[in-house]
Structures are given as C-alpha cells and as structure tokens.
Amino acid sequence: MVRLKGEFDANRAERAARATAYPTDNNQFEVYCDLCGEVFFVNELIFEKVNDALREGFENPFVCEDCRDGAGEYDER
Ligand SMILES: [Zn+2]
Numbered sequence: 896m897v898r899l900k901g902e903f904d905a906n907r908a909e910r911a912a913r914a915t916a917y918p919t920d921n922n923q924f925e926v927y928c929d930l931c932g933e934v935f936f937v938n939e940l941i942f943e944k945v946n947d948a949l950r951e952g953f954e955n956p957f958v959c960e961d962c963r964d965g966a967g968e969y970d971e972r
Contacts, residue, residue, distance in 0.1 A: 914959060929955040930962035
C-alpha cells in the first residue's frame with residue numbers, strides 16, 4: 896500500500912511495531928530473529944507476517960533491529 900501522506904503514519908506504525916525482548920501490551924507474540932536467533936516479542940501483525948512466510952516455505956523474515964542495523968540490508972531510502 897502506497898500512501899502519499901503516509902510518511903508520518905508509517906513512522907508511527909513502525910515504532911509501534913517495534914519488536915521488544917520481553918512481552919508488552921503490544922507485543923505478545925514470540926518470534927526468533929533470523930540472524931542471531933534471539934527471541935523477540937512482536938505484535939500480531941508482524942507475527943502473522945512471519946508465520947505466513949514460514950508456512951509458505953519462505954525464510955524467516957524477522958530480523959531484530961540490532962541485526963538489521965549491522966547487516967545494512969535494509970536500505971531506508
Ligand atoms: Zn538479531
């Protein structure tokens with residue numbers, strides 16, 4: 896989905912969707928980082944995304960922020 900005015904909203908959604916190392920009100924679902932294998936907790940949206948991918952035989956799409964920063968695979972621009 897592409898929305899022109901979406902930049903601010905997207906940033907907010909991104910922040911809300913941040914994975915945490917412990918369960919929170921938003922993050923109740925356990926996923927593993929594909930790179931470091933650590934357990935993180937995410938919201939239902941991310942969890943379903945990860946689960947869908949795994950069910951369809953794709954690799955685990957979840958990568959924690961540390962690995963994401965380190966790997967530099969995600970070009971923000
Ligand atoms: Zn990681």
